[in-house]
Structures are given as structure tokens and as C-alpha cells.
Amino acid sequence: MSELWFFFEVLLSGMFAGTMYSLVALGFVLIFKASGVFNFAQGTMVLFAALCFVGFLEMGLPMVVAALIAIAIMVAWAFTVERLVLRHLVNQEPIILFMATIGVSFFLEGFGEFIWGGDVHPLNVGIPDDAWFVGPDGAMMIQQFDLSAAVIAGLLVTVLALFFHYTRIGRALRAVADDHQAALSVGIPLNQIWVIVWSVAGFVALVAGIIWGSRLGVQFSLSIVALKALPVLILGGFTSVPGAIVGGLIIGAGEKLAEIYIGPFFGGAIEEWFAYVLAMFFLLFRPQGLFGERIIERV
Amino acid sequence: ADQIYIPNLVYKTGPYGPSGTPVAHGVADYLAMINMRDGGVNGVPILYEECETGYKTDRGVECYDRVKNQNGGAVVINPWSTGITYALIEKATADKIPILSLGYGRTSAADGRVFPYVFNFPSTYWNQATAIFKYIADQEGGFDKLKGKNFGFVYLDHPYGKEPIPTLDILAEKYGFTYDKYPVPPASMTEQKSIWLQIRRSKPAYVIMWGWGAMNATAITEASNVKYPMDHFIGNWWAAAEPDVVPVGEAAKGYKGATFNGVGTDFAVYKDINALYDAGKGTWSKDQIGGVLYSRGLVTGAYMVEAIKVAQAKFGNRAITGEEMQYGLENLDLDAAKIAKLGLTGLMPPVKVTCDNHEGQNPAILIQQWNGKAWEIKSDWIAADTALVRPLIEQDAAQYAKENNITPRSCS
Amino acid sequence: MNAPEVGGAVQRTFGEPVLTLENIGLGFGGVKAIDGVSFEVRRGEIMAIIGPNGAGKSSMLNCINGFYKPQVGTITFKGRTMPAMDPHFAASNGIARTFQNIALFRGMSTLDNLMTGRVLKMKRGFFWQALHWGPAQKEELENRAYVEHVIDFLEIQAIRRTPVGRLPYGLQKRVELGRALAMEPEILLLDEPMAGMNVEEKQDMSRFILEVNEEFGTTIVLIEHDMGVVMDISDHVVVLDYGRKIADGTPDEVRANQQVIDAYLGVSHD
Amino acid sequence: MFYREAGIFKTSYASDQALFRIPLDRLFVIGVVAAAYLVVPFVGDQYWLGSILLPSLILSIAALGLNILTGYCGQVSLGTGAFMAAGAFMAYKFASNITWLPIPVVIVLGGLCAAAIGVAFGLPSLRIKGFYLAVTTLAAQFFLLWLFQKIPWFVNYSIAGVPTAPPREIFGILVTGAEASPAARYLFVLTFAVVLALVAANLVRGRIGRTWMAIRDMDIAAELIGIKPLNTKLSAFAVSSFYCGVAGALWSFCYINTVEASAFDIFRSFMVLFMVIVGGLGSILGSFLGAFFIFLLPIGLNNAVTTFGLPIATETITYIEFMVFGALIVFFLIVEPHGLARLWQIVKEKLRLWPFPY
Amino acid sequence: MTAATEASAPAAPLLRVNNIEVIYDHVILVLRGVSLEVPQGGIVALLGANGAGKTTTLKAISNLLGTERGEVTKGSIEFDGANVEASSPNDLVKRGCIQVMEGRHCFEHLTVEENLLTGAFTRGGDRAGIQADLEMVYNYFPRLRERRTSQAGYTSGGEQQMCAIGRALMSRPKMILLDEPSMGLAPQLVEQIFEIVKTINENEGVTILLAEQNTNIALKYARYGYILESGRVVMEGSADMLRNNEDVKEFYLGLGGEGRKSFRDVKQYRRRKRWLG
């Protein structure tokens, strides 16, 4: 009986943990969907946004002001990236854009540390951090922090998914991802589009950064966390906003269950690769990820 | 040359930067203080230089190659990373430059017969493990109380984290306890939910942690999430510093850790360190000094300076070579009186290094506890069970010697 | 075409059918791309498939060389009857094709593109390839010689080393034909080989097609929207409309067919 | 007008097929290789040979390997580090258990094991394409490193878990291990680099290379002209992993001297990927240019600061290094998306037209 | 020779290309001084063999060369009185100049209808107008209506061509640059497309510049034409004049001295005549 409770506890907390990955993955998806750019810098943006936020907090600014300034900085960043990088790489192959974002990521990482230093910054924005216990003598524990994170992720995803599907801009974004040149030729302003998505991605990064930062402190290892967003992203499909959430849930729950129930047979720490292998098996059945757009193969 | 060149392979950036920075400043400040106060070691100024490795082995090797012949040749190398230490052992031995890996690196390098150029005093991971269990036994009222108990061992799944496992196995057998291993994957070390849910279920009597970097803060957070009693959670000396607990906030209160150096600024030597800062020659900012890792840096500096003095006593008061430094380190004998004279009482343990024992004669640890604001030392020196560990060290060193065609030197 | 009709197809006679398609049906979700089409291709003939846009012509070629697997029907080729063609079987048994949306290897030079057409003819393994010497070099040179013939034939010597991505559309089409020819095909499937060409270039292209057909006896199946070309060079025309076959016969028969005029040709295309 | 193509007539396909069709190119390459063998070991000091050229050459081999897979065959891989690790660990097993094996054989065997593993992880590439394929290579990356760390057999059950690369010699000269002189190690690695570069150049200009490129440029069309996608992709995975494996073995045996999994972590994979892209996808020369550029740039920046004695804190140097590094990557991509190799080619083309602008 | 349309003679040309030179990839010189003018409300054809530079000219006009590492190194292009170089491609579309690109370039993952709607991007929220135009495009191309919910990547070549043209019409342009509109279309559709071109030109005054290989039909609908060879304008004139020019007849219309020849009879390889050596 208590085994069963334990199972559900693992399942649930795994799913919550997964939504944290989703938050990072979401930023990737936005930019990929809107420009076909595989944005390697998203992890660094999470870190940078959080650093800015926490930096202003430490200067004694009120939370709202700090958040607003951080958002403003992310928008300015979006402008910079568009001006100095993307604009010059219109219509290049995806791998080259990918590479450029790696350059951007390095720059931002150096810049962030340059400005804010390499220390760990504790962050507390007042997300409730207690646990509820349910079941016979608290057999199952639900952490409020995780729950809050999951709710925020869910909200963001819903809003963004609606935005992509039902607005004129959303359609234009998808067009850009398909063919930069054709998008230009029908009058879609790539520059503005890019600034918009990078700004939105910056905002998502800030949210993700604040949540992660509240758990771990804002520090450079956050950019390592971002790697885990990759299997989530791939499993859900690069182009799907809801996919980021579902991918996160599956990866989160899958790897926790695997670690606990299969891990011991292999000496543990299988979490490190399990997510990728899980994603790979999903891909064997759906090469475009769970919710990704069908890969068009025609001659 | 007219100066003693001490390069330092630091890492102040990247994910591990928060832990690497204070150490580097501790070393730098101590050496700067010696230069300012004494005009160097016995009148020979120290040239200190840092090379950033980012905690990456290949960068470390490059740094080593870059600095080893500069400025008249490096006198001693501090790699500050287990991986870099491993990569440099043979190189440094061939180049006759001693490696000082203070409480990290290759444990079996304590066997000075096989590793003449590697020093890892004042203690090794294996000894530390025995000492931690000694502490637990003391808390519980004797080793016989450990029998039948279950412990948890949370570690980074990496050679560093796995180091104490053979020792733990022996201890478990000897004292009749069991322990569960909880490896944390290095590439996703901030994801420990499954581990702590398991711990919540199995309720081990104590949890011992061999962690590093962001893994530590995550573990402490998760431990408090699952309401694990904090004072039964003990980290090793690389898992109990300010960067590990500060981000966790209130929840970290009560967390314990091993250490081999004191913490805080209430030591005599701070008179001179403060003077350094007042003279504007400090390398950091004054409000940041005094933490666990900074102190460890100071201690490292002190050991080096004292070893140089030993070498100079034999070879003359001049800039010494790496080979001479090896002599200095190998004959380092810092007893309580000498330490008191240096103003370091309480900050560092006495150490006596010999030709065959590079970790010092009486390895011991302190247990410290985080009170929410600062670390408090909670124990006296707890001696390690060297009788148990020494054979293990010799066995591993012998295997290494065999694989690498090394004939151990004789130390008699 | 408002120019007066000249020449016209000479009635030629052909051998046994090399390729027989029977009752082919292919659908995508709700769309029926091909719906019960049967026809035969005889050895040595030039056959044209025509029809309005979206009639299923390209899909038909895709079925013939195995890119699409029809849901119903059978394909008989070289005495083997099968429900669907396998691409590798098709290629290694002499079916080569060009594509409507040029499918060249854009990063490679013209020469290399043509050489890929020879892949099936080259057998030397890894070891020799790594040395690029001895048998491997010999084989390479033999095939290079063949490819140079094709290059000469198509008069694309000047662009031998140009990456094909940089070539203008028309030349790309020609290179694509070259790649197919390099395979020494028995059956050549051409999907709109003359789209985007002016009259003169179409004449060149027609001449290449006719020469291949006459000199090597290669059977040709082509899709083309230029009725002038189709009526002039083909021996046999199949007309598709909405996935169904609406006519099958000589150019003259097809031209006169009222259904074809209504569905495709529009008002009296001579 | 000195550098030109016109006026050089080929009388046979064989000479037209040659590796360098323009004599000046050939001379240039021969000159560079000759200098690398005959001049560099004598003029370079230990630091240059052992810490600059040696690792750059090893990484060039890895970049060559990845370039074969990604640049020539179009399969994006983030698992380079893992395949390097496979080479290193397996070479260590061979070297430590069959002590009489000559060291070049050991390295090649390490490469072959990596190749076999590469093939296994290449299998899903039949269905999974593009960036999605990155996930299978990531799976390889994390799974293999985990495996090498988890199973004590790979490190001969040593307690420490980080074995030392055994010293081995050729013709009585030590070439691996810490005691080997930098010059000897450099020459040993250089030989591997030259031979492997030659083999790669041969492969890519022959049938196999063309099938790779065909798959890269348009896999469907390639399939329809009779190229078997699975075989082709797997052969690319095999060759690529072989190169990476050799590079990994050399990295452990000749450079860092330890066989340590964390030397081959995901960041190594990324580094090699940068090298390939900055150097030029689908270019042998580019692999070398990229490897030298990416490996040397940070060290160069770092050295520059120390040499000029600028009073900048170590960490600041690193921050600046990151920023400059990132900015330069972007800069190069904007100037020439097809990498340093293409830039070099444009310079040559301009030279050919010189003194006329076009 | 002046432009054929009476109306355009006095009016300032809508588009003026002034002696431009284009280089790709820093080294490949493609256009060597092309000048042309398109009068307000005119239909002008750009003719020429493969690789003559028609597409390049059109891309230079709509400022898309930058995306292919090409650049205009000399000369200038003016649209509607202002230099195009100053405005971004999307500004140009806003200002009313839209291009139908060679090779269709539909957005593969978008449905046919979504493709058409992206064409109306610059028109903002004018819902009713856009809906009406969508109806109009569907009426022009009934086939598109049938396929409206398919992803464009899965439609046939001709359907994609219709989609690309329809998409351009959706922007309500002042001027359309058509690159090979007839490519891959069935004969009656080719006629129909040109009829549409004629209709929008006449009814809505849309100016048209078209690059076309099908010289025959192009000269039937255009009023003025330029012939490009190897990056230079080698001949220009009114459509009638070009149609009757012997060289044009022979090389572009396939009419030898003795009228149209069967494709089967073209045995002798013809040397293409070069106006320039």
C-alpha cells in the first residue's frame, strides 16, 4: 500500500520537476518555431535574466521594479541580437544559425559574469516552499514550490500556444521558420519578428530563471540545467509549445521512476542518460517528436 | 632568480567558480601578506601568478605547461582539481615540480615512496571518511551503536565522489552497519528528486555527502524539502562552505560538514591580513574574506611558505627550485607551537610530513555546523583511523607502481 | 501554340511491355492522388503523361520508382509483379529519373553529381577507397570516362566544377538529366524536364531525349506541360485527371479526345 | 596573376582527379607538411609543441571525424566526446592488457572500437533526422560516459578510477605518457593527423564520399538513385567515430596522460562542433583551421594578457575571453558562413583574378 | 524605341533600374550593367536564356539579394520615386512592390490557406478586405480551394505555383514582379494566369514586370520587353517589335524561316547567337 503511495509520489514530483525543464524548453521552442533558429543561448539567457533580476534586487530595488528592468534589459538584448547577428544571417542554413547562437551564448555568459560576477546569489521571491502531506500518515508529499512552478509553466504555455495558433503574428512567425527569403518577399518584417520572439523568449527566460534561481540560487550552473531542456524539447517536438510541457512531464516522471525502479540494477545515476534514451525511443516512432510538425518529405 | 615563483591554477569562472574564487583569494592574500610583512620568505620575494583553468583538465594541463618554466621555474603547483591533479602527477614528477593537492586529488599519493612529488596533507578522502564515522559514533555513543544502522551516501558520480566507497565498505563490515549509495550524475547534478524521495522513504540514520559545485546546494535544499533532520546530514570538506548553504537560505540551518581548517576572522594572522587590505593590497574585498574556502586558501599559502622555509634552511636563503621545494614539503613539520607563532592557531592543523607519508602523520578533521549566518566549529580534532586506511593507500599505490613500471623509492 | 503544325509523330513500333502498372490506387488521408490507373510502357518508346495540375502525374512516377507505395494495384517490371516498387530495386535495375522540383545535390559540383549516378556501378570497398589507388583509381577513371561522355553529350563541359547550387534553373535541369543518364538507365523517368526553359533550350532538351532514346534504346516516360513538345516527340500519351486515366493512345488520338480537351488542353490546342 | 587555374591543362582524367589540381596548392600543402616535420620540432619550444600544437592536432583529428559525419554526411552529432572517450578507454584496455601491442596498433584498435560503438548509435539515424538526431548522439554522449565511469572493468578495477596512460615507445623513443618528450609526442600525433587527413581526402573524393554528400544534400533523391541510406549513414558514423576514437586515445595517451571520462564531456563535443563549423563544414582543410582557431583563441587571448602584463584579474580575462570568443564566432559566421576554409578559398579566387577585382 | 503604352509615356516610370551590377559571393559577377524602366500601369517582360540574370535582376529590385550573399555594387534602383536600397524588403512590400519568387517558395508547413493569408500580412487587420481577396484568389484558382487545408509542402508543383501567385495577389500590390509564373502549369492555366495578370493590370492598374521563358505568351501579354544575355540588356523594344524581330523569332519563339519546326526534327545543334562576343 505504502509502495503505491510512494510510486505516486515519485510520479507526481517527477512531473513537477519536469515542468521546470519545460520552462527552459519553452524559450527554445518559441525561437525555433518563429525563426527556425535552434537557440543554444536560451540557457544562458535564463541565467542572464535571473542575474539581472537578482542583481537589481540586491541593489535594494523593489521586486516589481527589478523585474521590469530585467524585462527591459532582455528586450534590449533582443534588439542587439537582431541588429548585430540575425540580420546578417538571413536565409542561412539552420546549422549556421545554430552556431551563431552558440557564439551569442558565449558572449552573454562572459558578459553576465563580467557585470555581475561569478558568485552565487540567493534568491527568494516568496514562492511558498512548504510541503503538503496526503495519504495515511503523510505517505505522499506534495511540494508547494513544485506545484507553483508547474502552474506558472502551464499558464505560460497556454498563453503562448494560443498566441501562435490564433494570431496573424503567430502565422507570420511560422512562415519565417519555413523560409526566410519567402517570408521577406511577402513583406513579413523579419527584423521586428525576431525582436518580438527574442523578447518573449527573454521574458520566458526570466520566469524560468527566477524559478530555478529560487531553488538553487542564481549561479552559473544554471546554464548546465538548460541542457536537460534538450530531451524535453526533442521529445515534445521543436515546434510545439504544448509539446514542451508534455515533453517535460514525460521526461520528468520517466527519469525519476527509472532512477528509482531501474537504477539500482545498474548502480544508479542512470538519470543522466535516461532522458535522452527515452526521447530517442519516442523519436523512433515519431521522428518529429510527439507534437512536432510532420517533417515534409517530397520530391 | 631572485624571486620565488608560485603559480596557481585557479578557477574563478564557470559553474564551479563560486567555490574556486575564495580559495584563490586566500592563497593570493597570504602570499601577498608575506611579501608585504616580511618582504618575502627570508627576504626572497614571492612572485604569485594565477592561470585560469575553468576546472577543465585540458586547460589545466596547458596552464601547467605554460607556467612551469616561466620566471625561473615554478616551485610548486596547486592544481585545485582532482582531474588536473591526476593529469599532472607524472608530468610534474618528470619535471621535478611538487604538486600540492591540499585535501583533494589522488588519495594514494599519500604513499610518498611511489609519489615523491605529490603531497596531499593534511588529510585524504579515505581518512576523512573514517573520521566522519568516528564523529557519528561519538554522537551516537560509541562504535557499537552503529551496528545495524543504515546510512545514506550521496555522492557525485565521478572519480572524486566514488573515492571513499572502498573505505566505507570496510567500515560497514567492521562496524556492522549498512549504507545505501545515491550517485548524483555530474551532468544533471541539480536534479536529485529521486534520491531524496528514496531517502525520505528509507530514513537513514545519517546522510553523508561527497558533493561538489551546485550539487551541494541542491542536495541541502532537497534534504530540507523532504524534512530530513539537518544535523544528521554531513558533507565532506568540499561540500561544506558558504556557497553551498547561502543560496539555500534558512533551510540549510543545522547542516554539518567536515573541514580541516578553522573558519572566521578571529585569528591572529588576520591582523596582518587586515593590514594588507588597509594598505589596499588585498586581492579581494574585505567583507568577503574569512569563509571556509578562503581560510583553506590561507592555510595552503601558509603550508607553502613554511615548506619554502624548510627548504631554505637546507639550501640557503635564496629562490629555491622545485626539487628543493620537494625536500621542503617532505620535511615539513608544523607543530602547535610553530603554528601559534604564525598566528594560525585554530586555523590549521599541525602537520608532519615524511618521506613515505605525504598526507601527514596525524590526519584529523573538525566538524562544523551552519547556523544560518556562519559556520561554527562543533568538535575538536577528530583523528582518522589511519590503521585502517594506510594499507589501502599502499595497495593502490602499489598497483599504480606496477602499471607504470615505477620502482618505489626507499624511505628508510 | 499558334504556329502551324509541322512534322508530327512518325508511327513507330515497339517491343514487349517492360513496365506494366495495373489498377494503381494511392491516397493521402482524404486526397485520392491516383485512382485505379493502369497502363503499359513498351520497350524503346517515348511515353508522355499529361494532365492538369494535381492530377497525379508526379505521384505516378513516384510509384514507378518506389518513393510512394500505392495502396492498391500491382507493378510488373522485369517479369516481377509486386504490390509496390522498392527504390533500390528500381535503381539497380535501370530506372532513373529526374524530379519536378530539382533534386540535385546542391553542395556538390556538376561532375560529382553525375558521378553519384555511377554509384551502383562502382564496387571497390573501403580499403581501396581510402588509398584511392590501384583498383579504386582504375574504377574511378573508368566511370569518370563515362561521365565525361555524358558531359560532352549534354554540352555542360563549362560547368563541370561549379557547385550546382549556383547554376541557373535551366542548367540544373540539364545536370539532373545528366545524373540520370550516368546511371545508364533502361527506363528514364522525366518530370517536367523542360519547365522554365525557352524554346531554344526546349529544342536542345528534346534533341537530347530523342538521341538517348534512339541511340541507346532507352525507354522514356515523361511528364510535360508543353503540348508542342509532347505531341511532337512522344509515341504514346496517357492523360490523367483527378487521379484517373481519361485517355491513352497516340498523340493524335489524344489530341482529338473531347474529354482531354475539356479537362486539360482547353480550347483546341493544335 | 601568379595563382591561376587557366593555362594548367590536364591531359588525363587521372591527373584531373588528383588531390590538388593546381600545382601551387600541392606545393603549398607539401611545404606545410614538410615544415611540420622538419622545422617545427626543432624550433618549437616545449610549451609550443606540447601544449599548443599537440592538442590542436589531436583536436583536428576529432574535427576531421565530426566533419565527415556532419559536414560531409549531414548528420548532426553532439556525441563526439563520447566517441573520443570510447577510443581512449578501449585503447587503454588494449595497452594495459596486451602489453606487447605496438602503440600505433593500440590507438587504431581504440579507434575501431569507437567505430563499432558509433555504428550502434548511428542506427536510429535512418529514421531520425536533423537536429532530432542530436538526441541520439546526446544519448551516446551521456550513456557512454556513464558506462565508462560505472563499470570498473574499463579502468582495470583501479580504486582511484582514473588510470594513467601507460608509457609506450616506437623505435625506442617514448611517445606516450608524461615522460615522452613533447617533440616525440608531437611527431607521433602529427603522423596520425597527416595519414588520417590523407585518408579522409581520399574517401571524400571517391565513391564513398560522394554517397555521403548525396545523403547530406538530399537524402530522398540519393535513395532514389540507388544509394542505400542506412549503409551510407552507418559508414559515415563508423569512419567518423574511428577518427574521434583515435583522437580520444591520443588525447589521453599523448596529452593529458590520464584516461578520464570527464575529459570527454559534453563540452568537448560542443568544442569539436564549433571547430567544424568555424573551420568549414565539408572541408578537410577547414577541420584543421577550425581546430587551431578554436583551441588557440582562448589561450592566445589569455597569453596575450599575461605577456603584456596587463593588470587584469584572472577571472576578468576569462570573461573577456568568453566575450571575444563568442563575438568572433559570430563575426566569422557573418563574414563567411561557410567557414575559414571558404574564406581561404575566396582569397585564392581573388588572387586568381588579381589584379582585376573580378 | 519608346514604351508602347500611350499612358505611360509622359508619366514617370514606377520602376527604374539604372545600370546595375551584381556580384554574388564577392567574386561572381552576374549583372554587368542592366538598365530598365517599367512605366506606371505597364506590363514589361524580361526575356532571356537560362542564366541570363533575370532572376537576379528581380531579386535586386525587391532587395532580396542580401539573403543570397549577393550585392548590387553599382547603379541604382528606384521604385515609386525612392531608392529601394534604403528600404527593407518588407517596406517594399508595404510600398506596394511584391515578388513571386522562382521555384514557388511556399511555406511548406503552413496550409494553403495560411500561405495565402501570410500574403496579406502587410495589410494588418483589414479582415473583411482580406476575406474578400481570399475569395477572389479561390475563384481564380478553384484547385486551391479544394486543397485549402493541405499543408503546402504536400501539394503538387502546379498547385504550389498557384499558391505562390495567389499569395502575392493577397497583398494588393501596386507592382508585381513575376518570376516564371508559367513554370509547371498546365497549358490552360498558363493562359489563365496571363489573363489574370491582364485583368489586374487593366482593372486595378497593377504594374507588372515579368521574367518569363515562355517568350511566346509573354510577348503576347506584355507591352514592352527587354532581352537579357549574360547579364546585359541586349535588346529592348515594344512587344510587337520584338515579336517581329528575326532573331527573336528564331531564338526565342522557335520560328525558323519556314515557321514552327517540330521538336522531333531539330537534329542539328544550333549555336546560340550572341549579340555580344
Ligand SMILES: Nc1ncnc2c1ncn2[C@@H]1O[C@H](COP(=O)(O)OP(=O)(O)OP(=O)(O)O)[C@@H](O)[C@H]1O
Ligand atoms: N505526400 C503527399 N501527401 C499528401 N498529398 C499529396 C502527396 N503527394 C501528392 N499529393 C497530392 O496528390 C495530388 C497529385 O499530386 P501530383 O504531385 O502527383 O500532381 P501532378 O499531376 O504532378 O501535378 P503538377 O502538374 O502540378 O505537378 C495533389 O493534389 C497533391 O496535393
Ligand SMILES: Nc1ncnc2c1ncn2[C@@H]1O[C@H](COP(=O)(O)OP(=O)(O)OP(=O)(O)O)[C@@H](O)[C@H]1O
Ligand atoms: N546565389 C548565387 N550564387 C552564385 N551565383 C549565382 C547565384 N544565383 C545565381 N547565380 C548565377 O547568376 C547567373 C544568373 O542567374 P539567374 O538565376 O539570375 O538567371 P535566370 O536568368 O533567372 O535563369 P533561369 O531562366 O534559368 O531562371 C547564373 O549564371 C548563376 O549561376
Ligand SMILES: [Mg+2]
Ligand atoms: Mg508534378
Ligand SMILES: [Mg+2]
Ligand atoms: Mg531565373
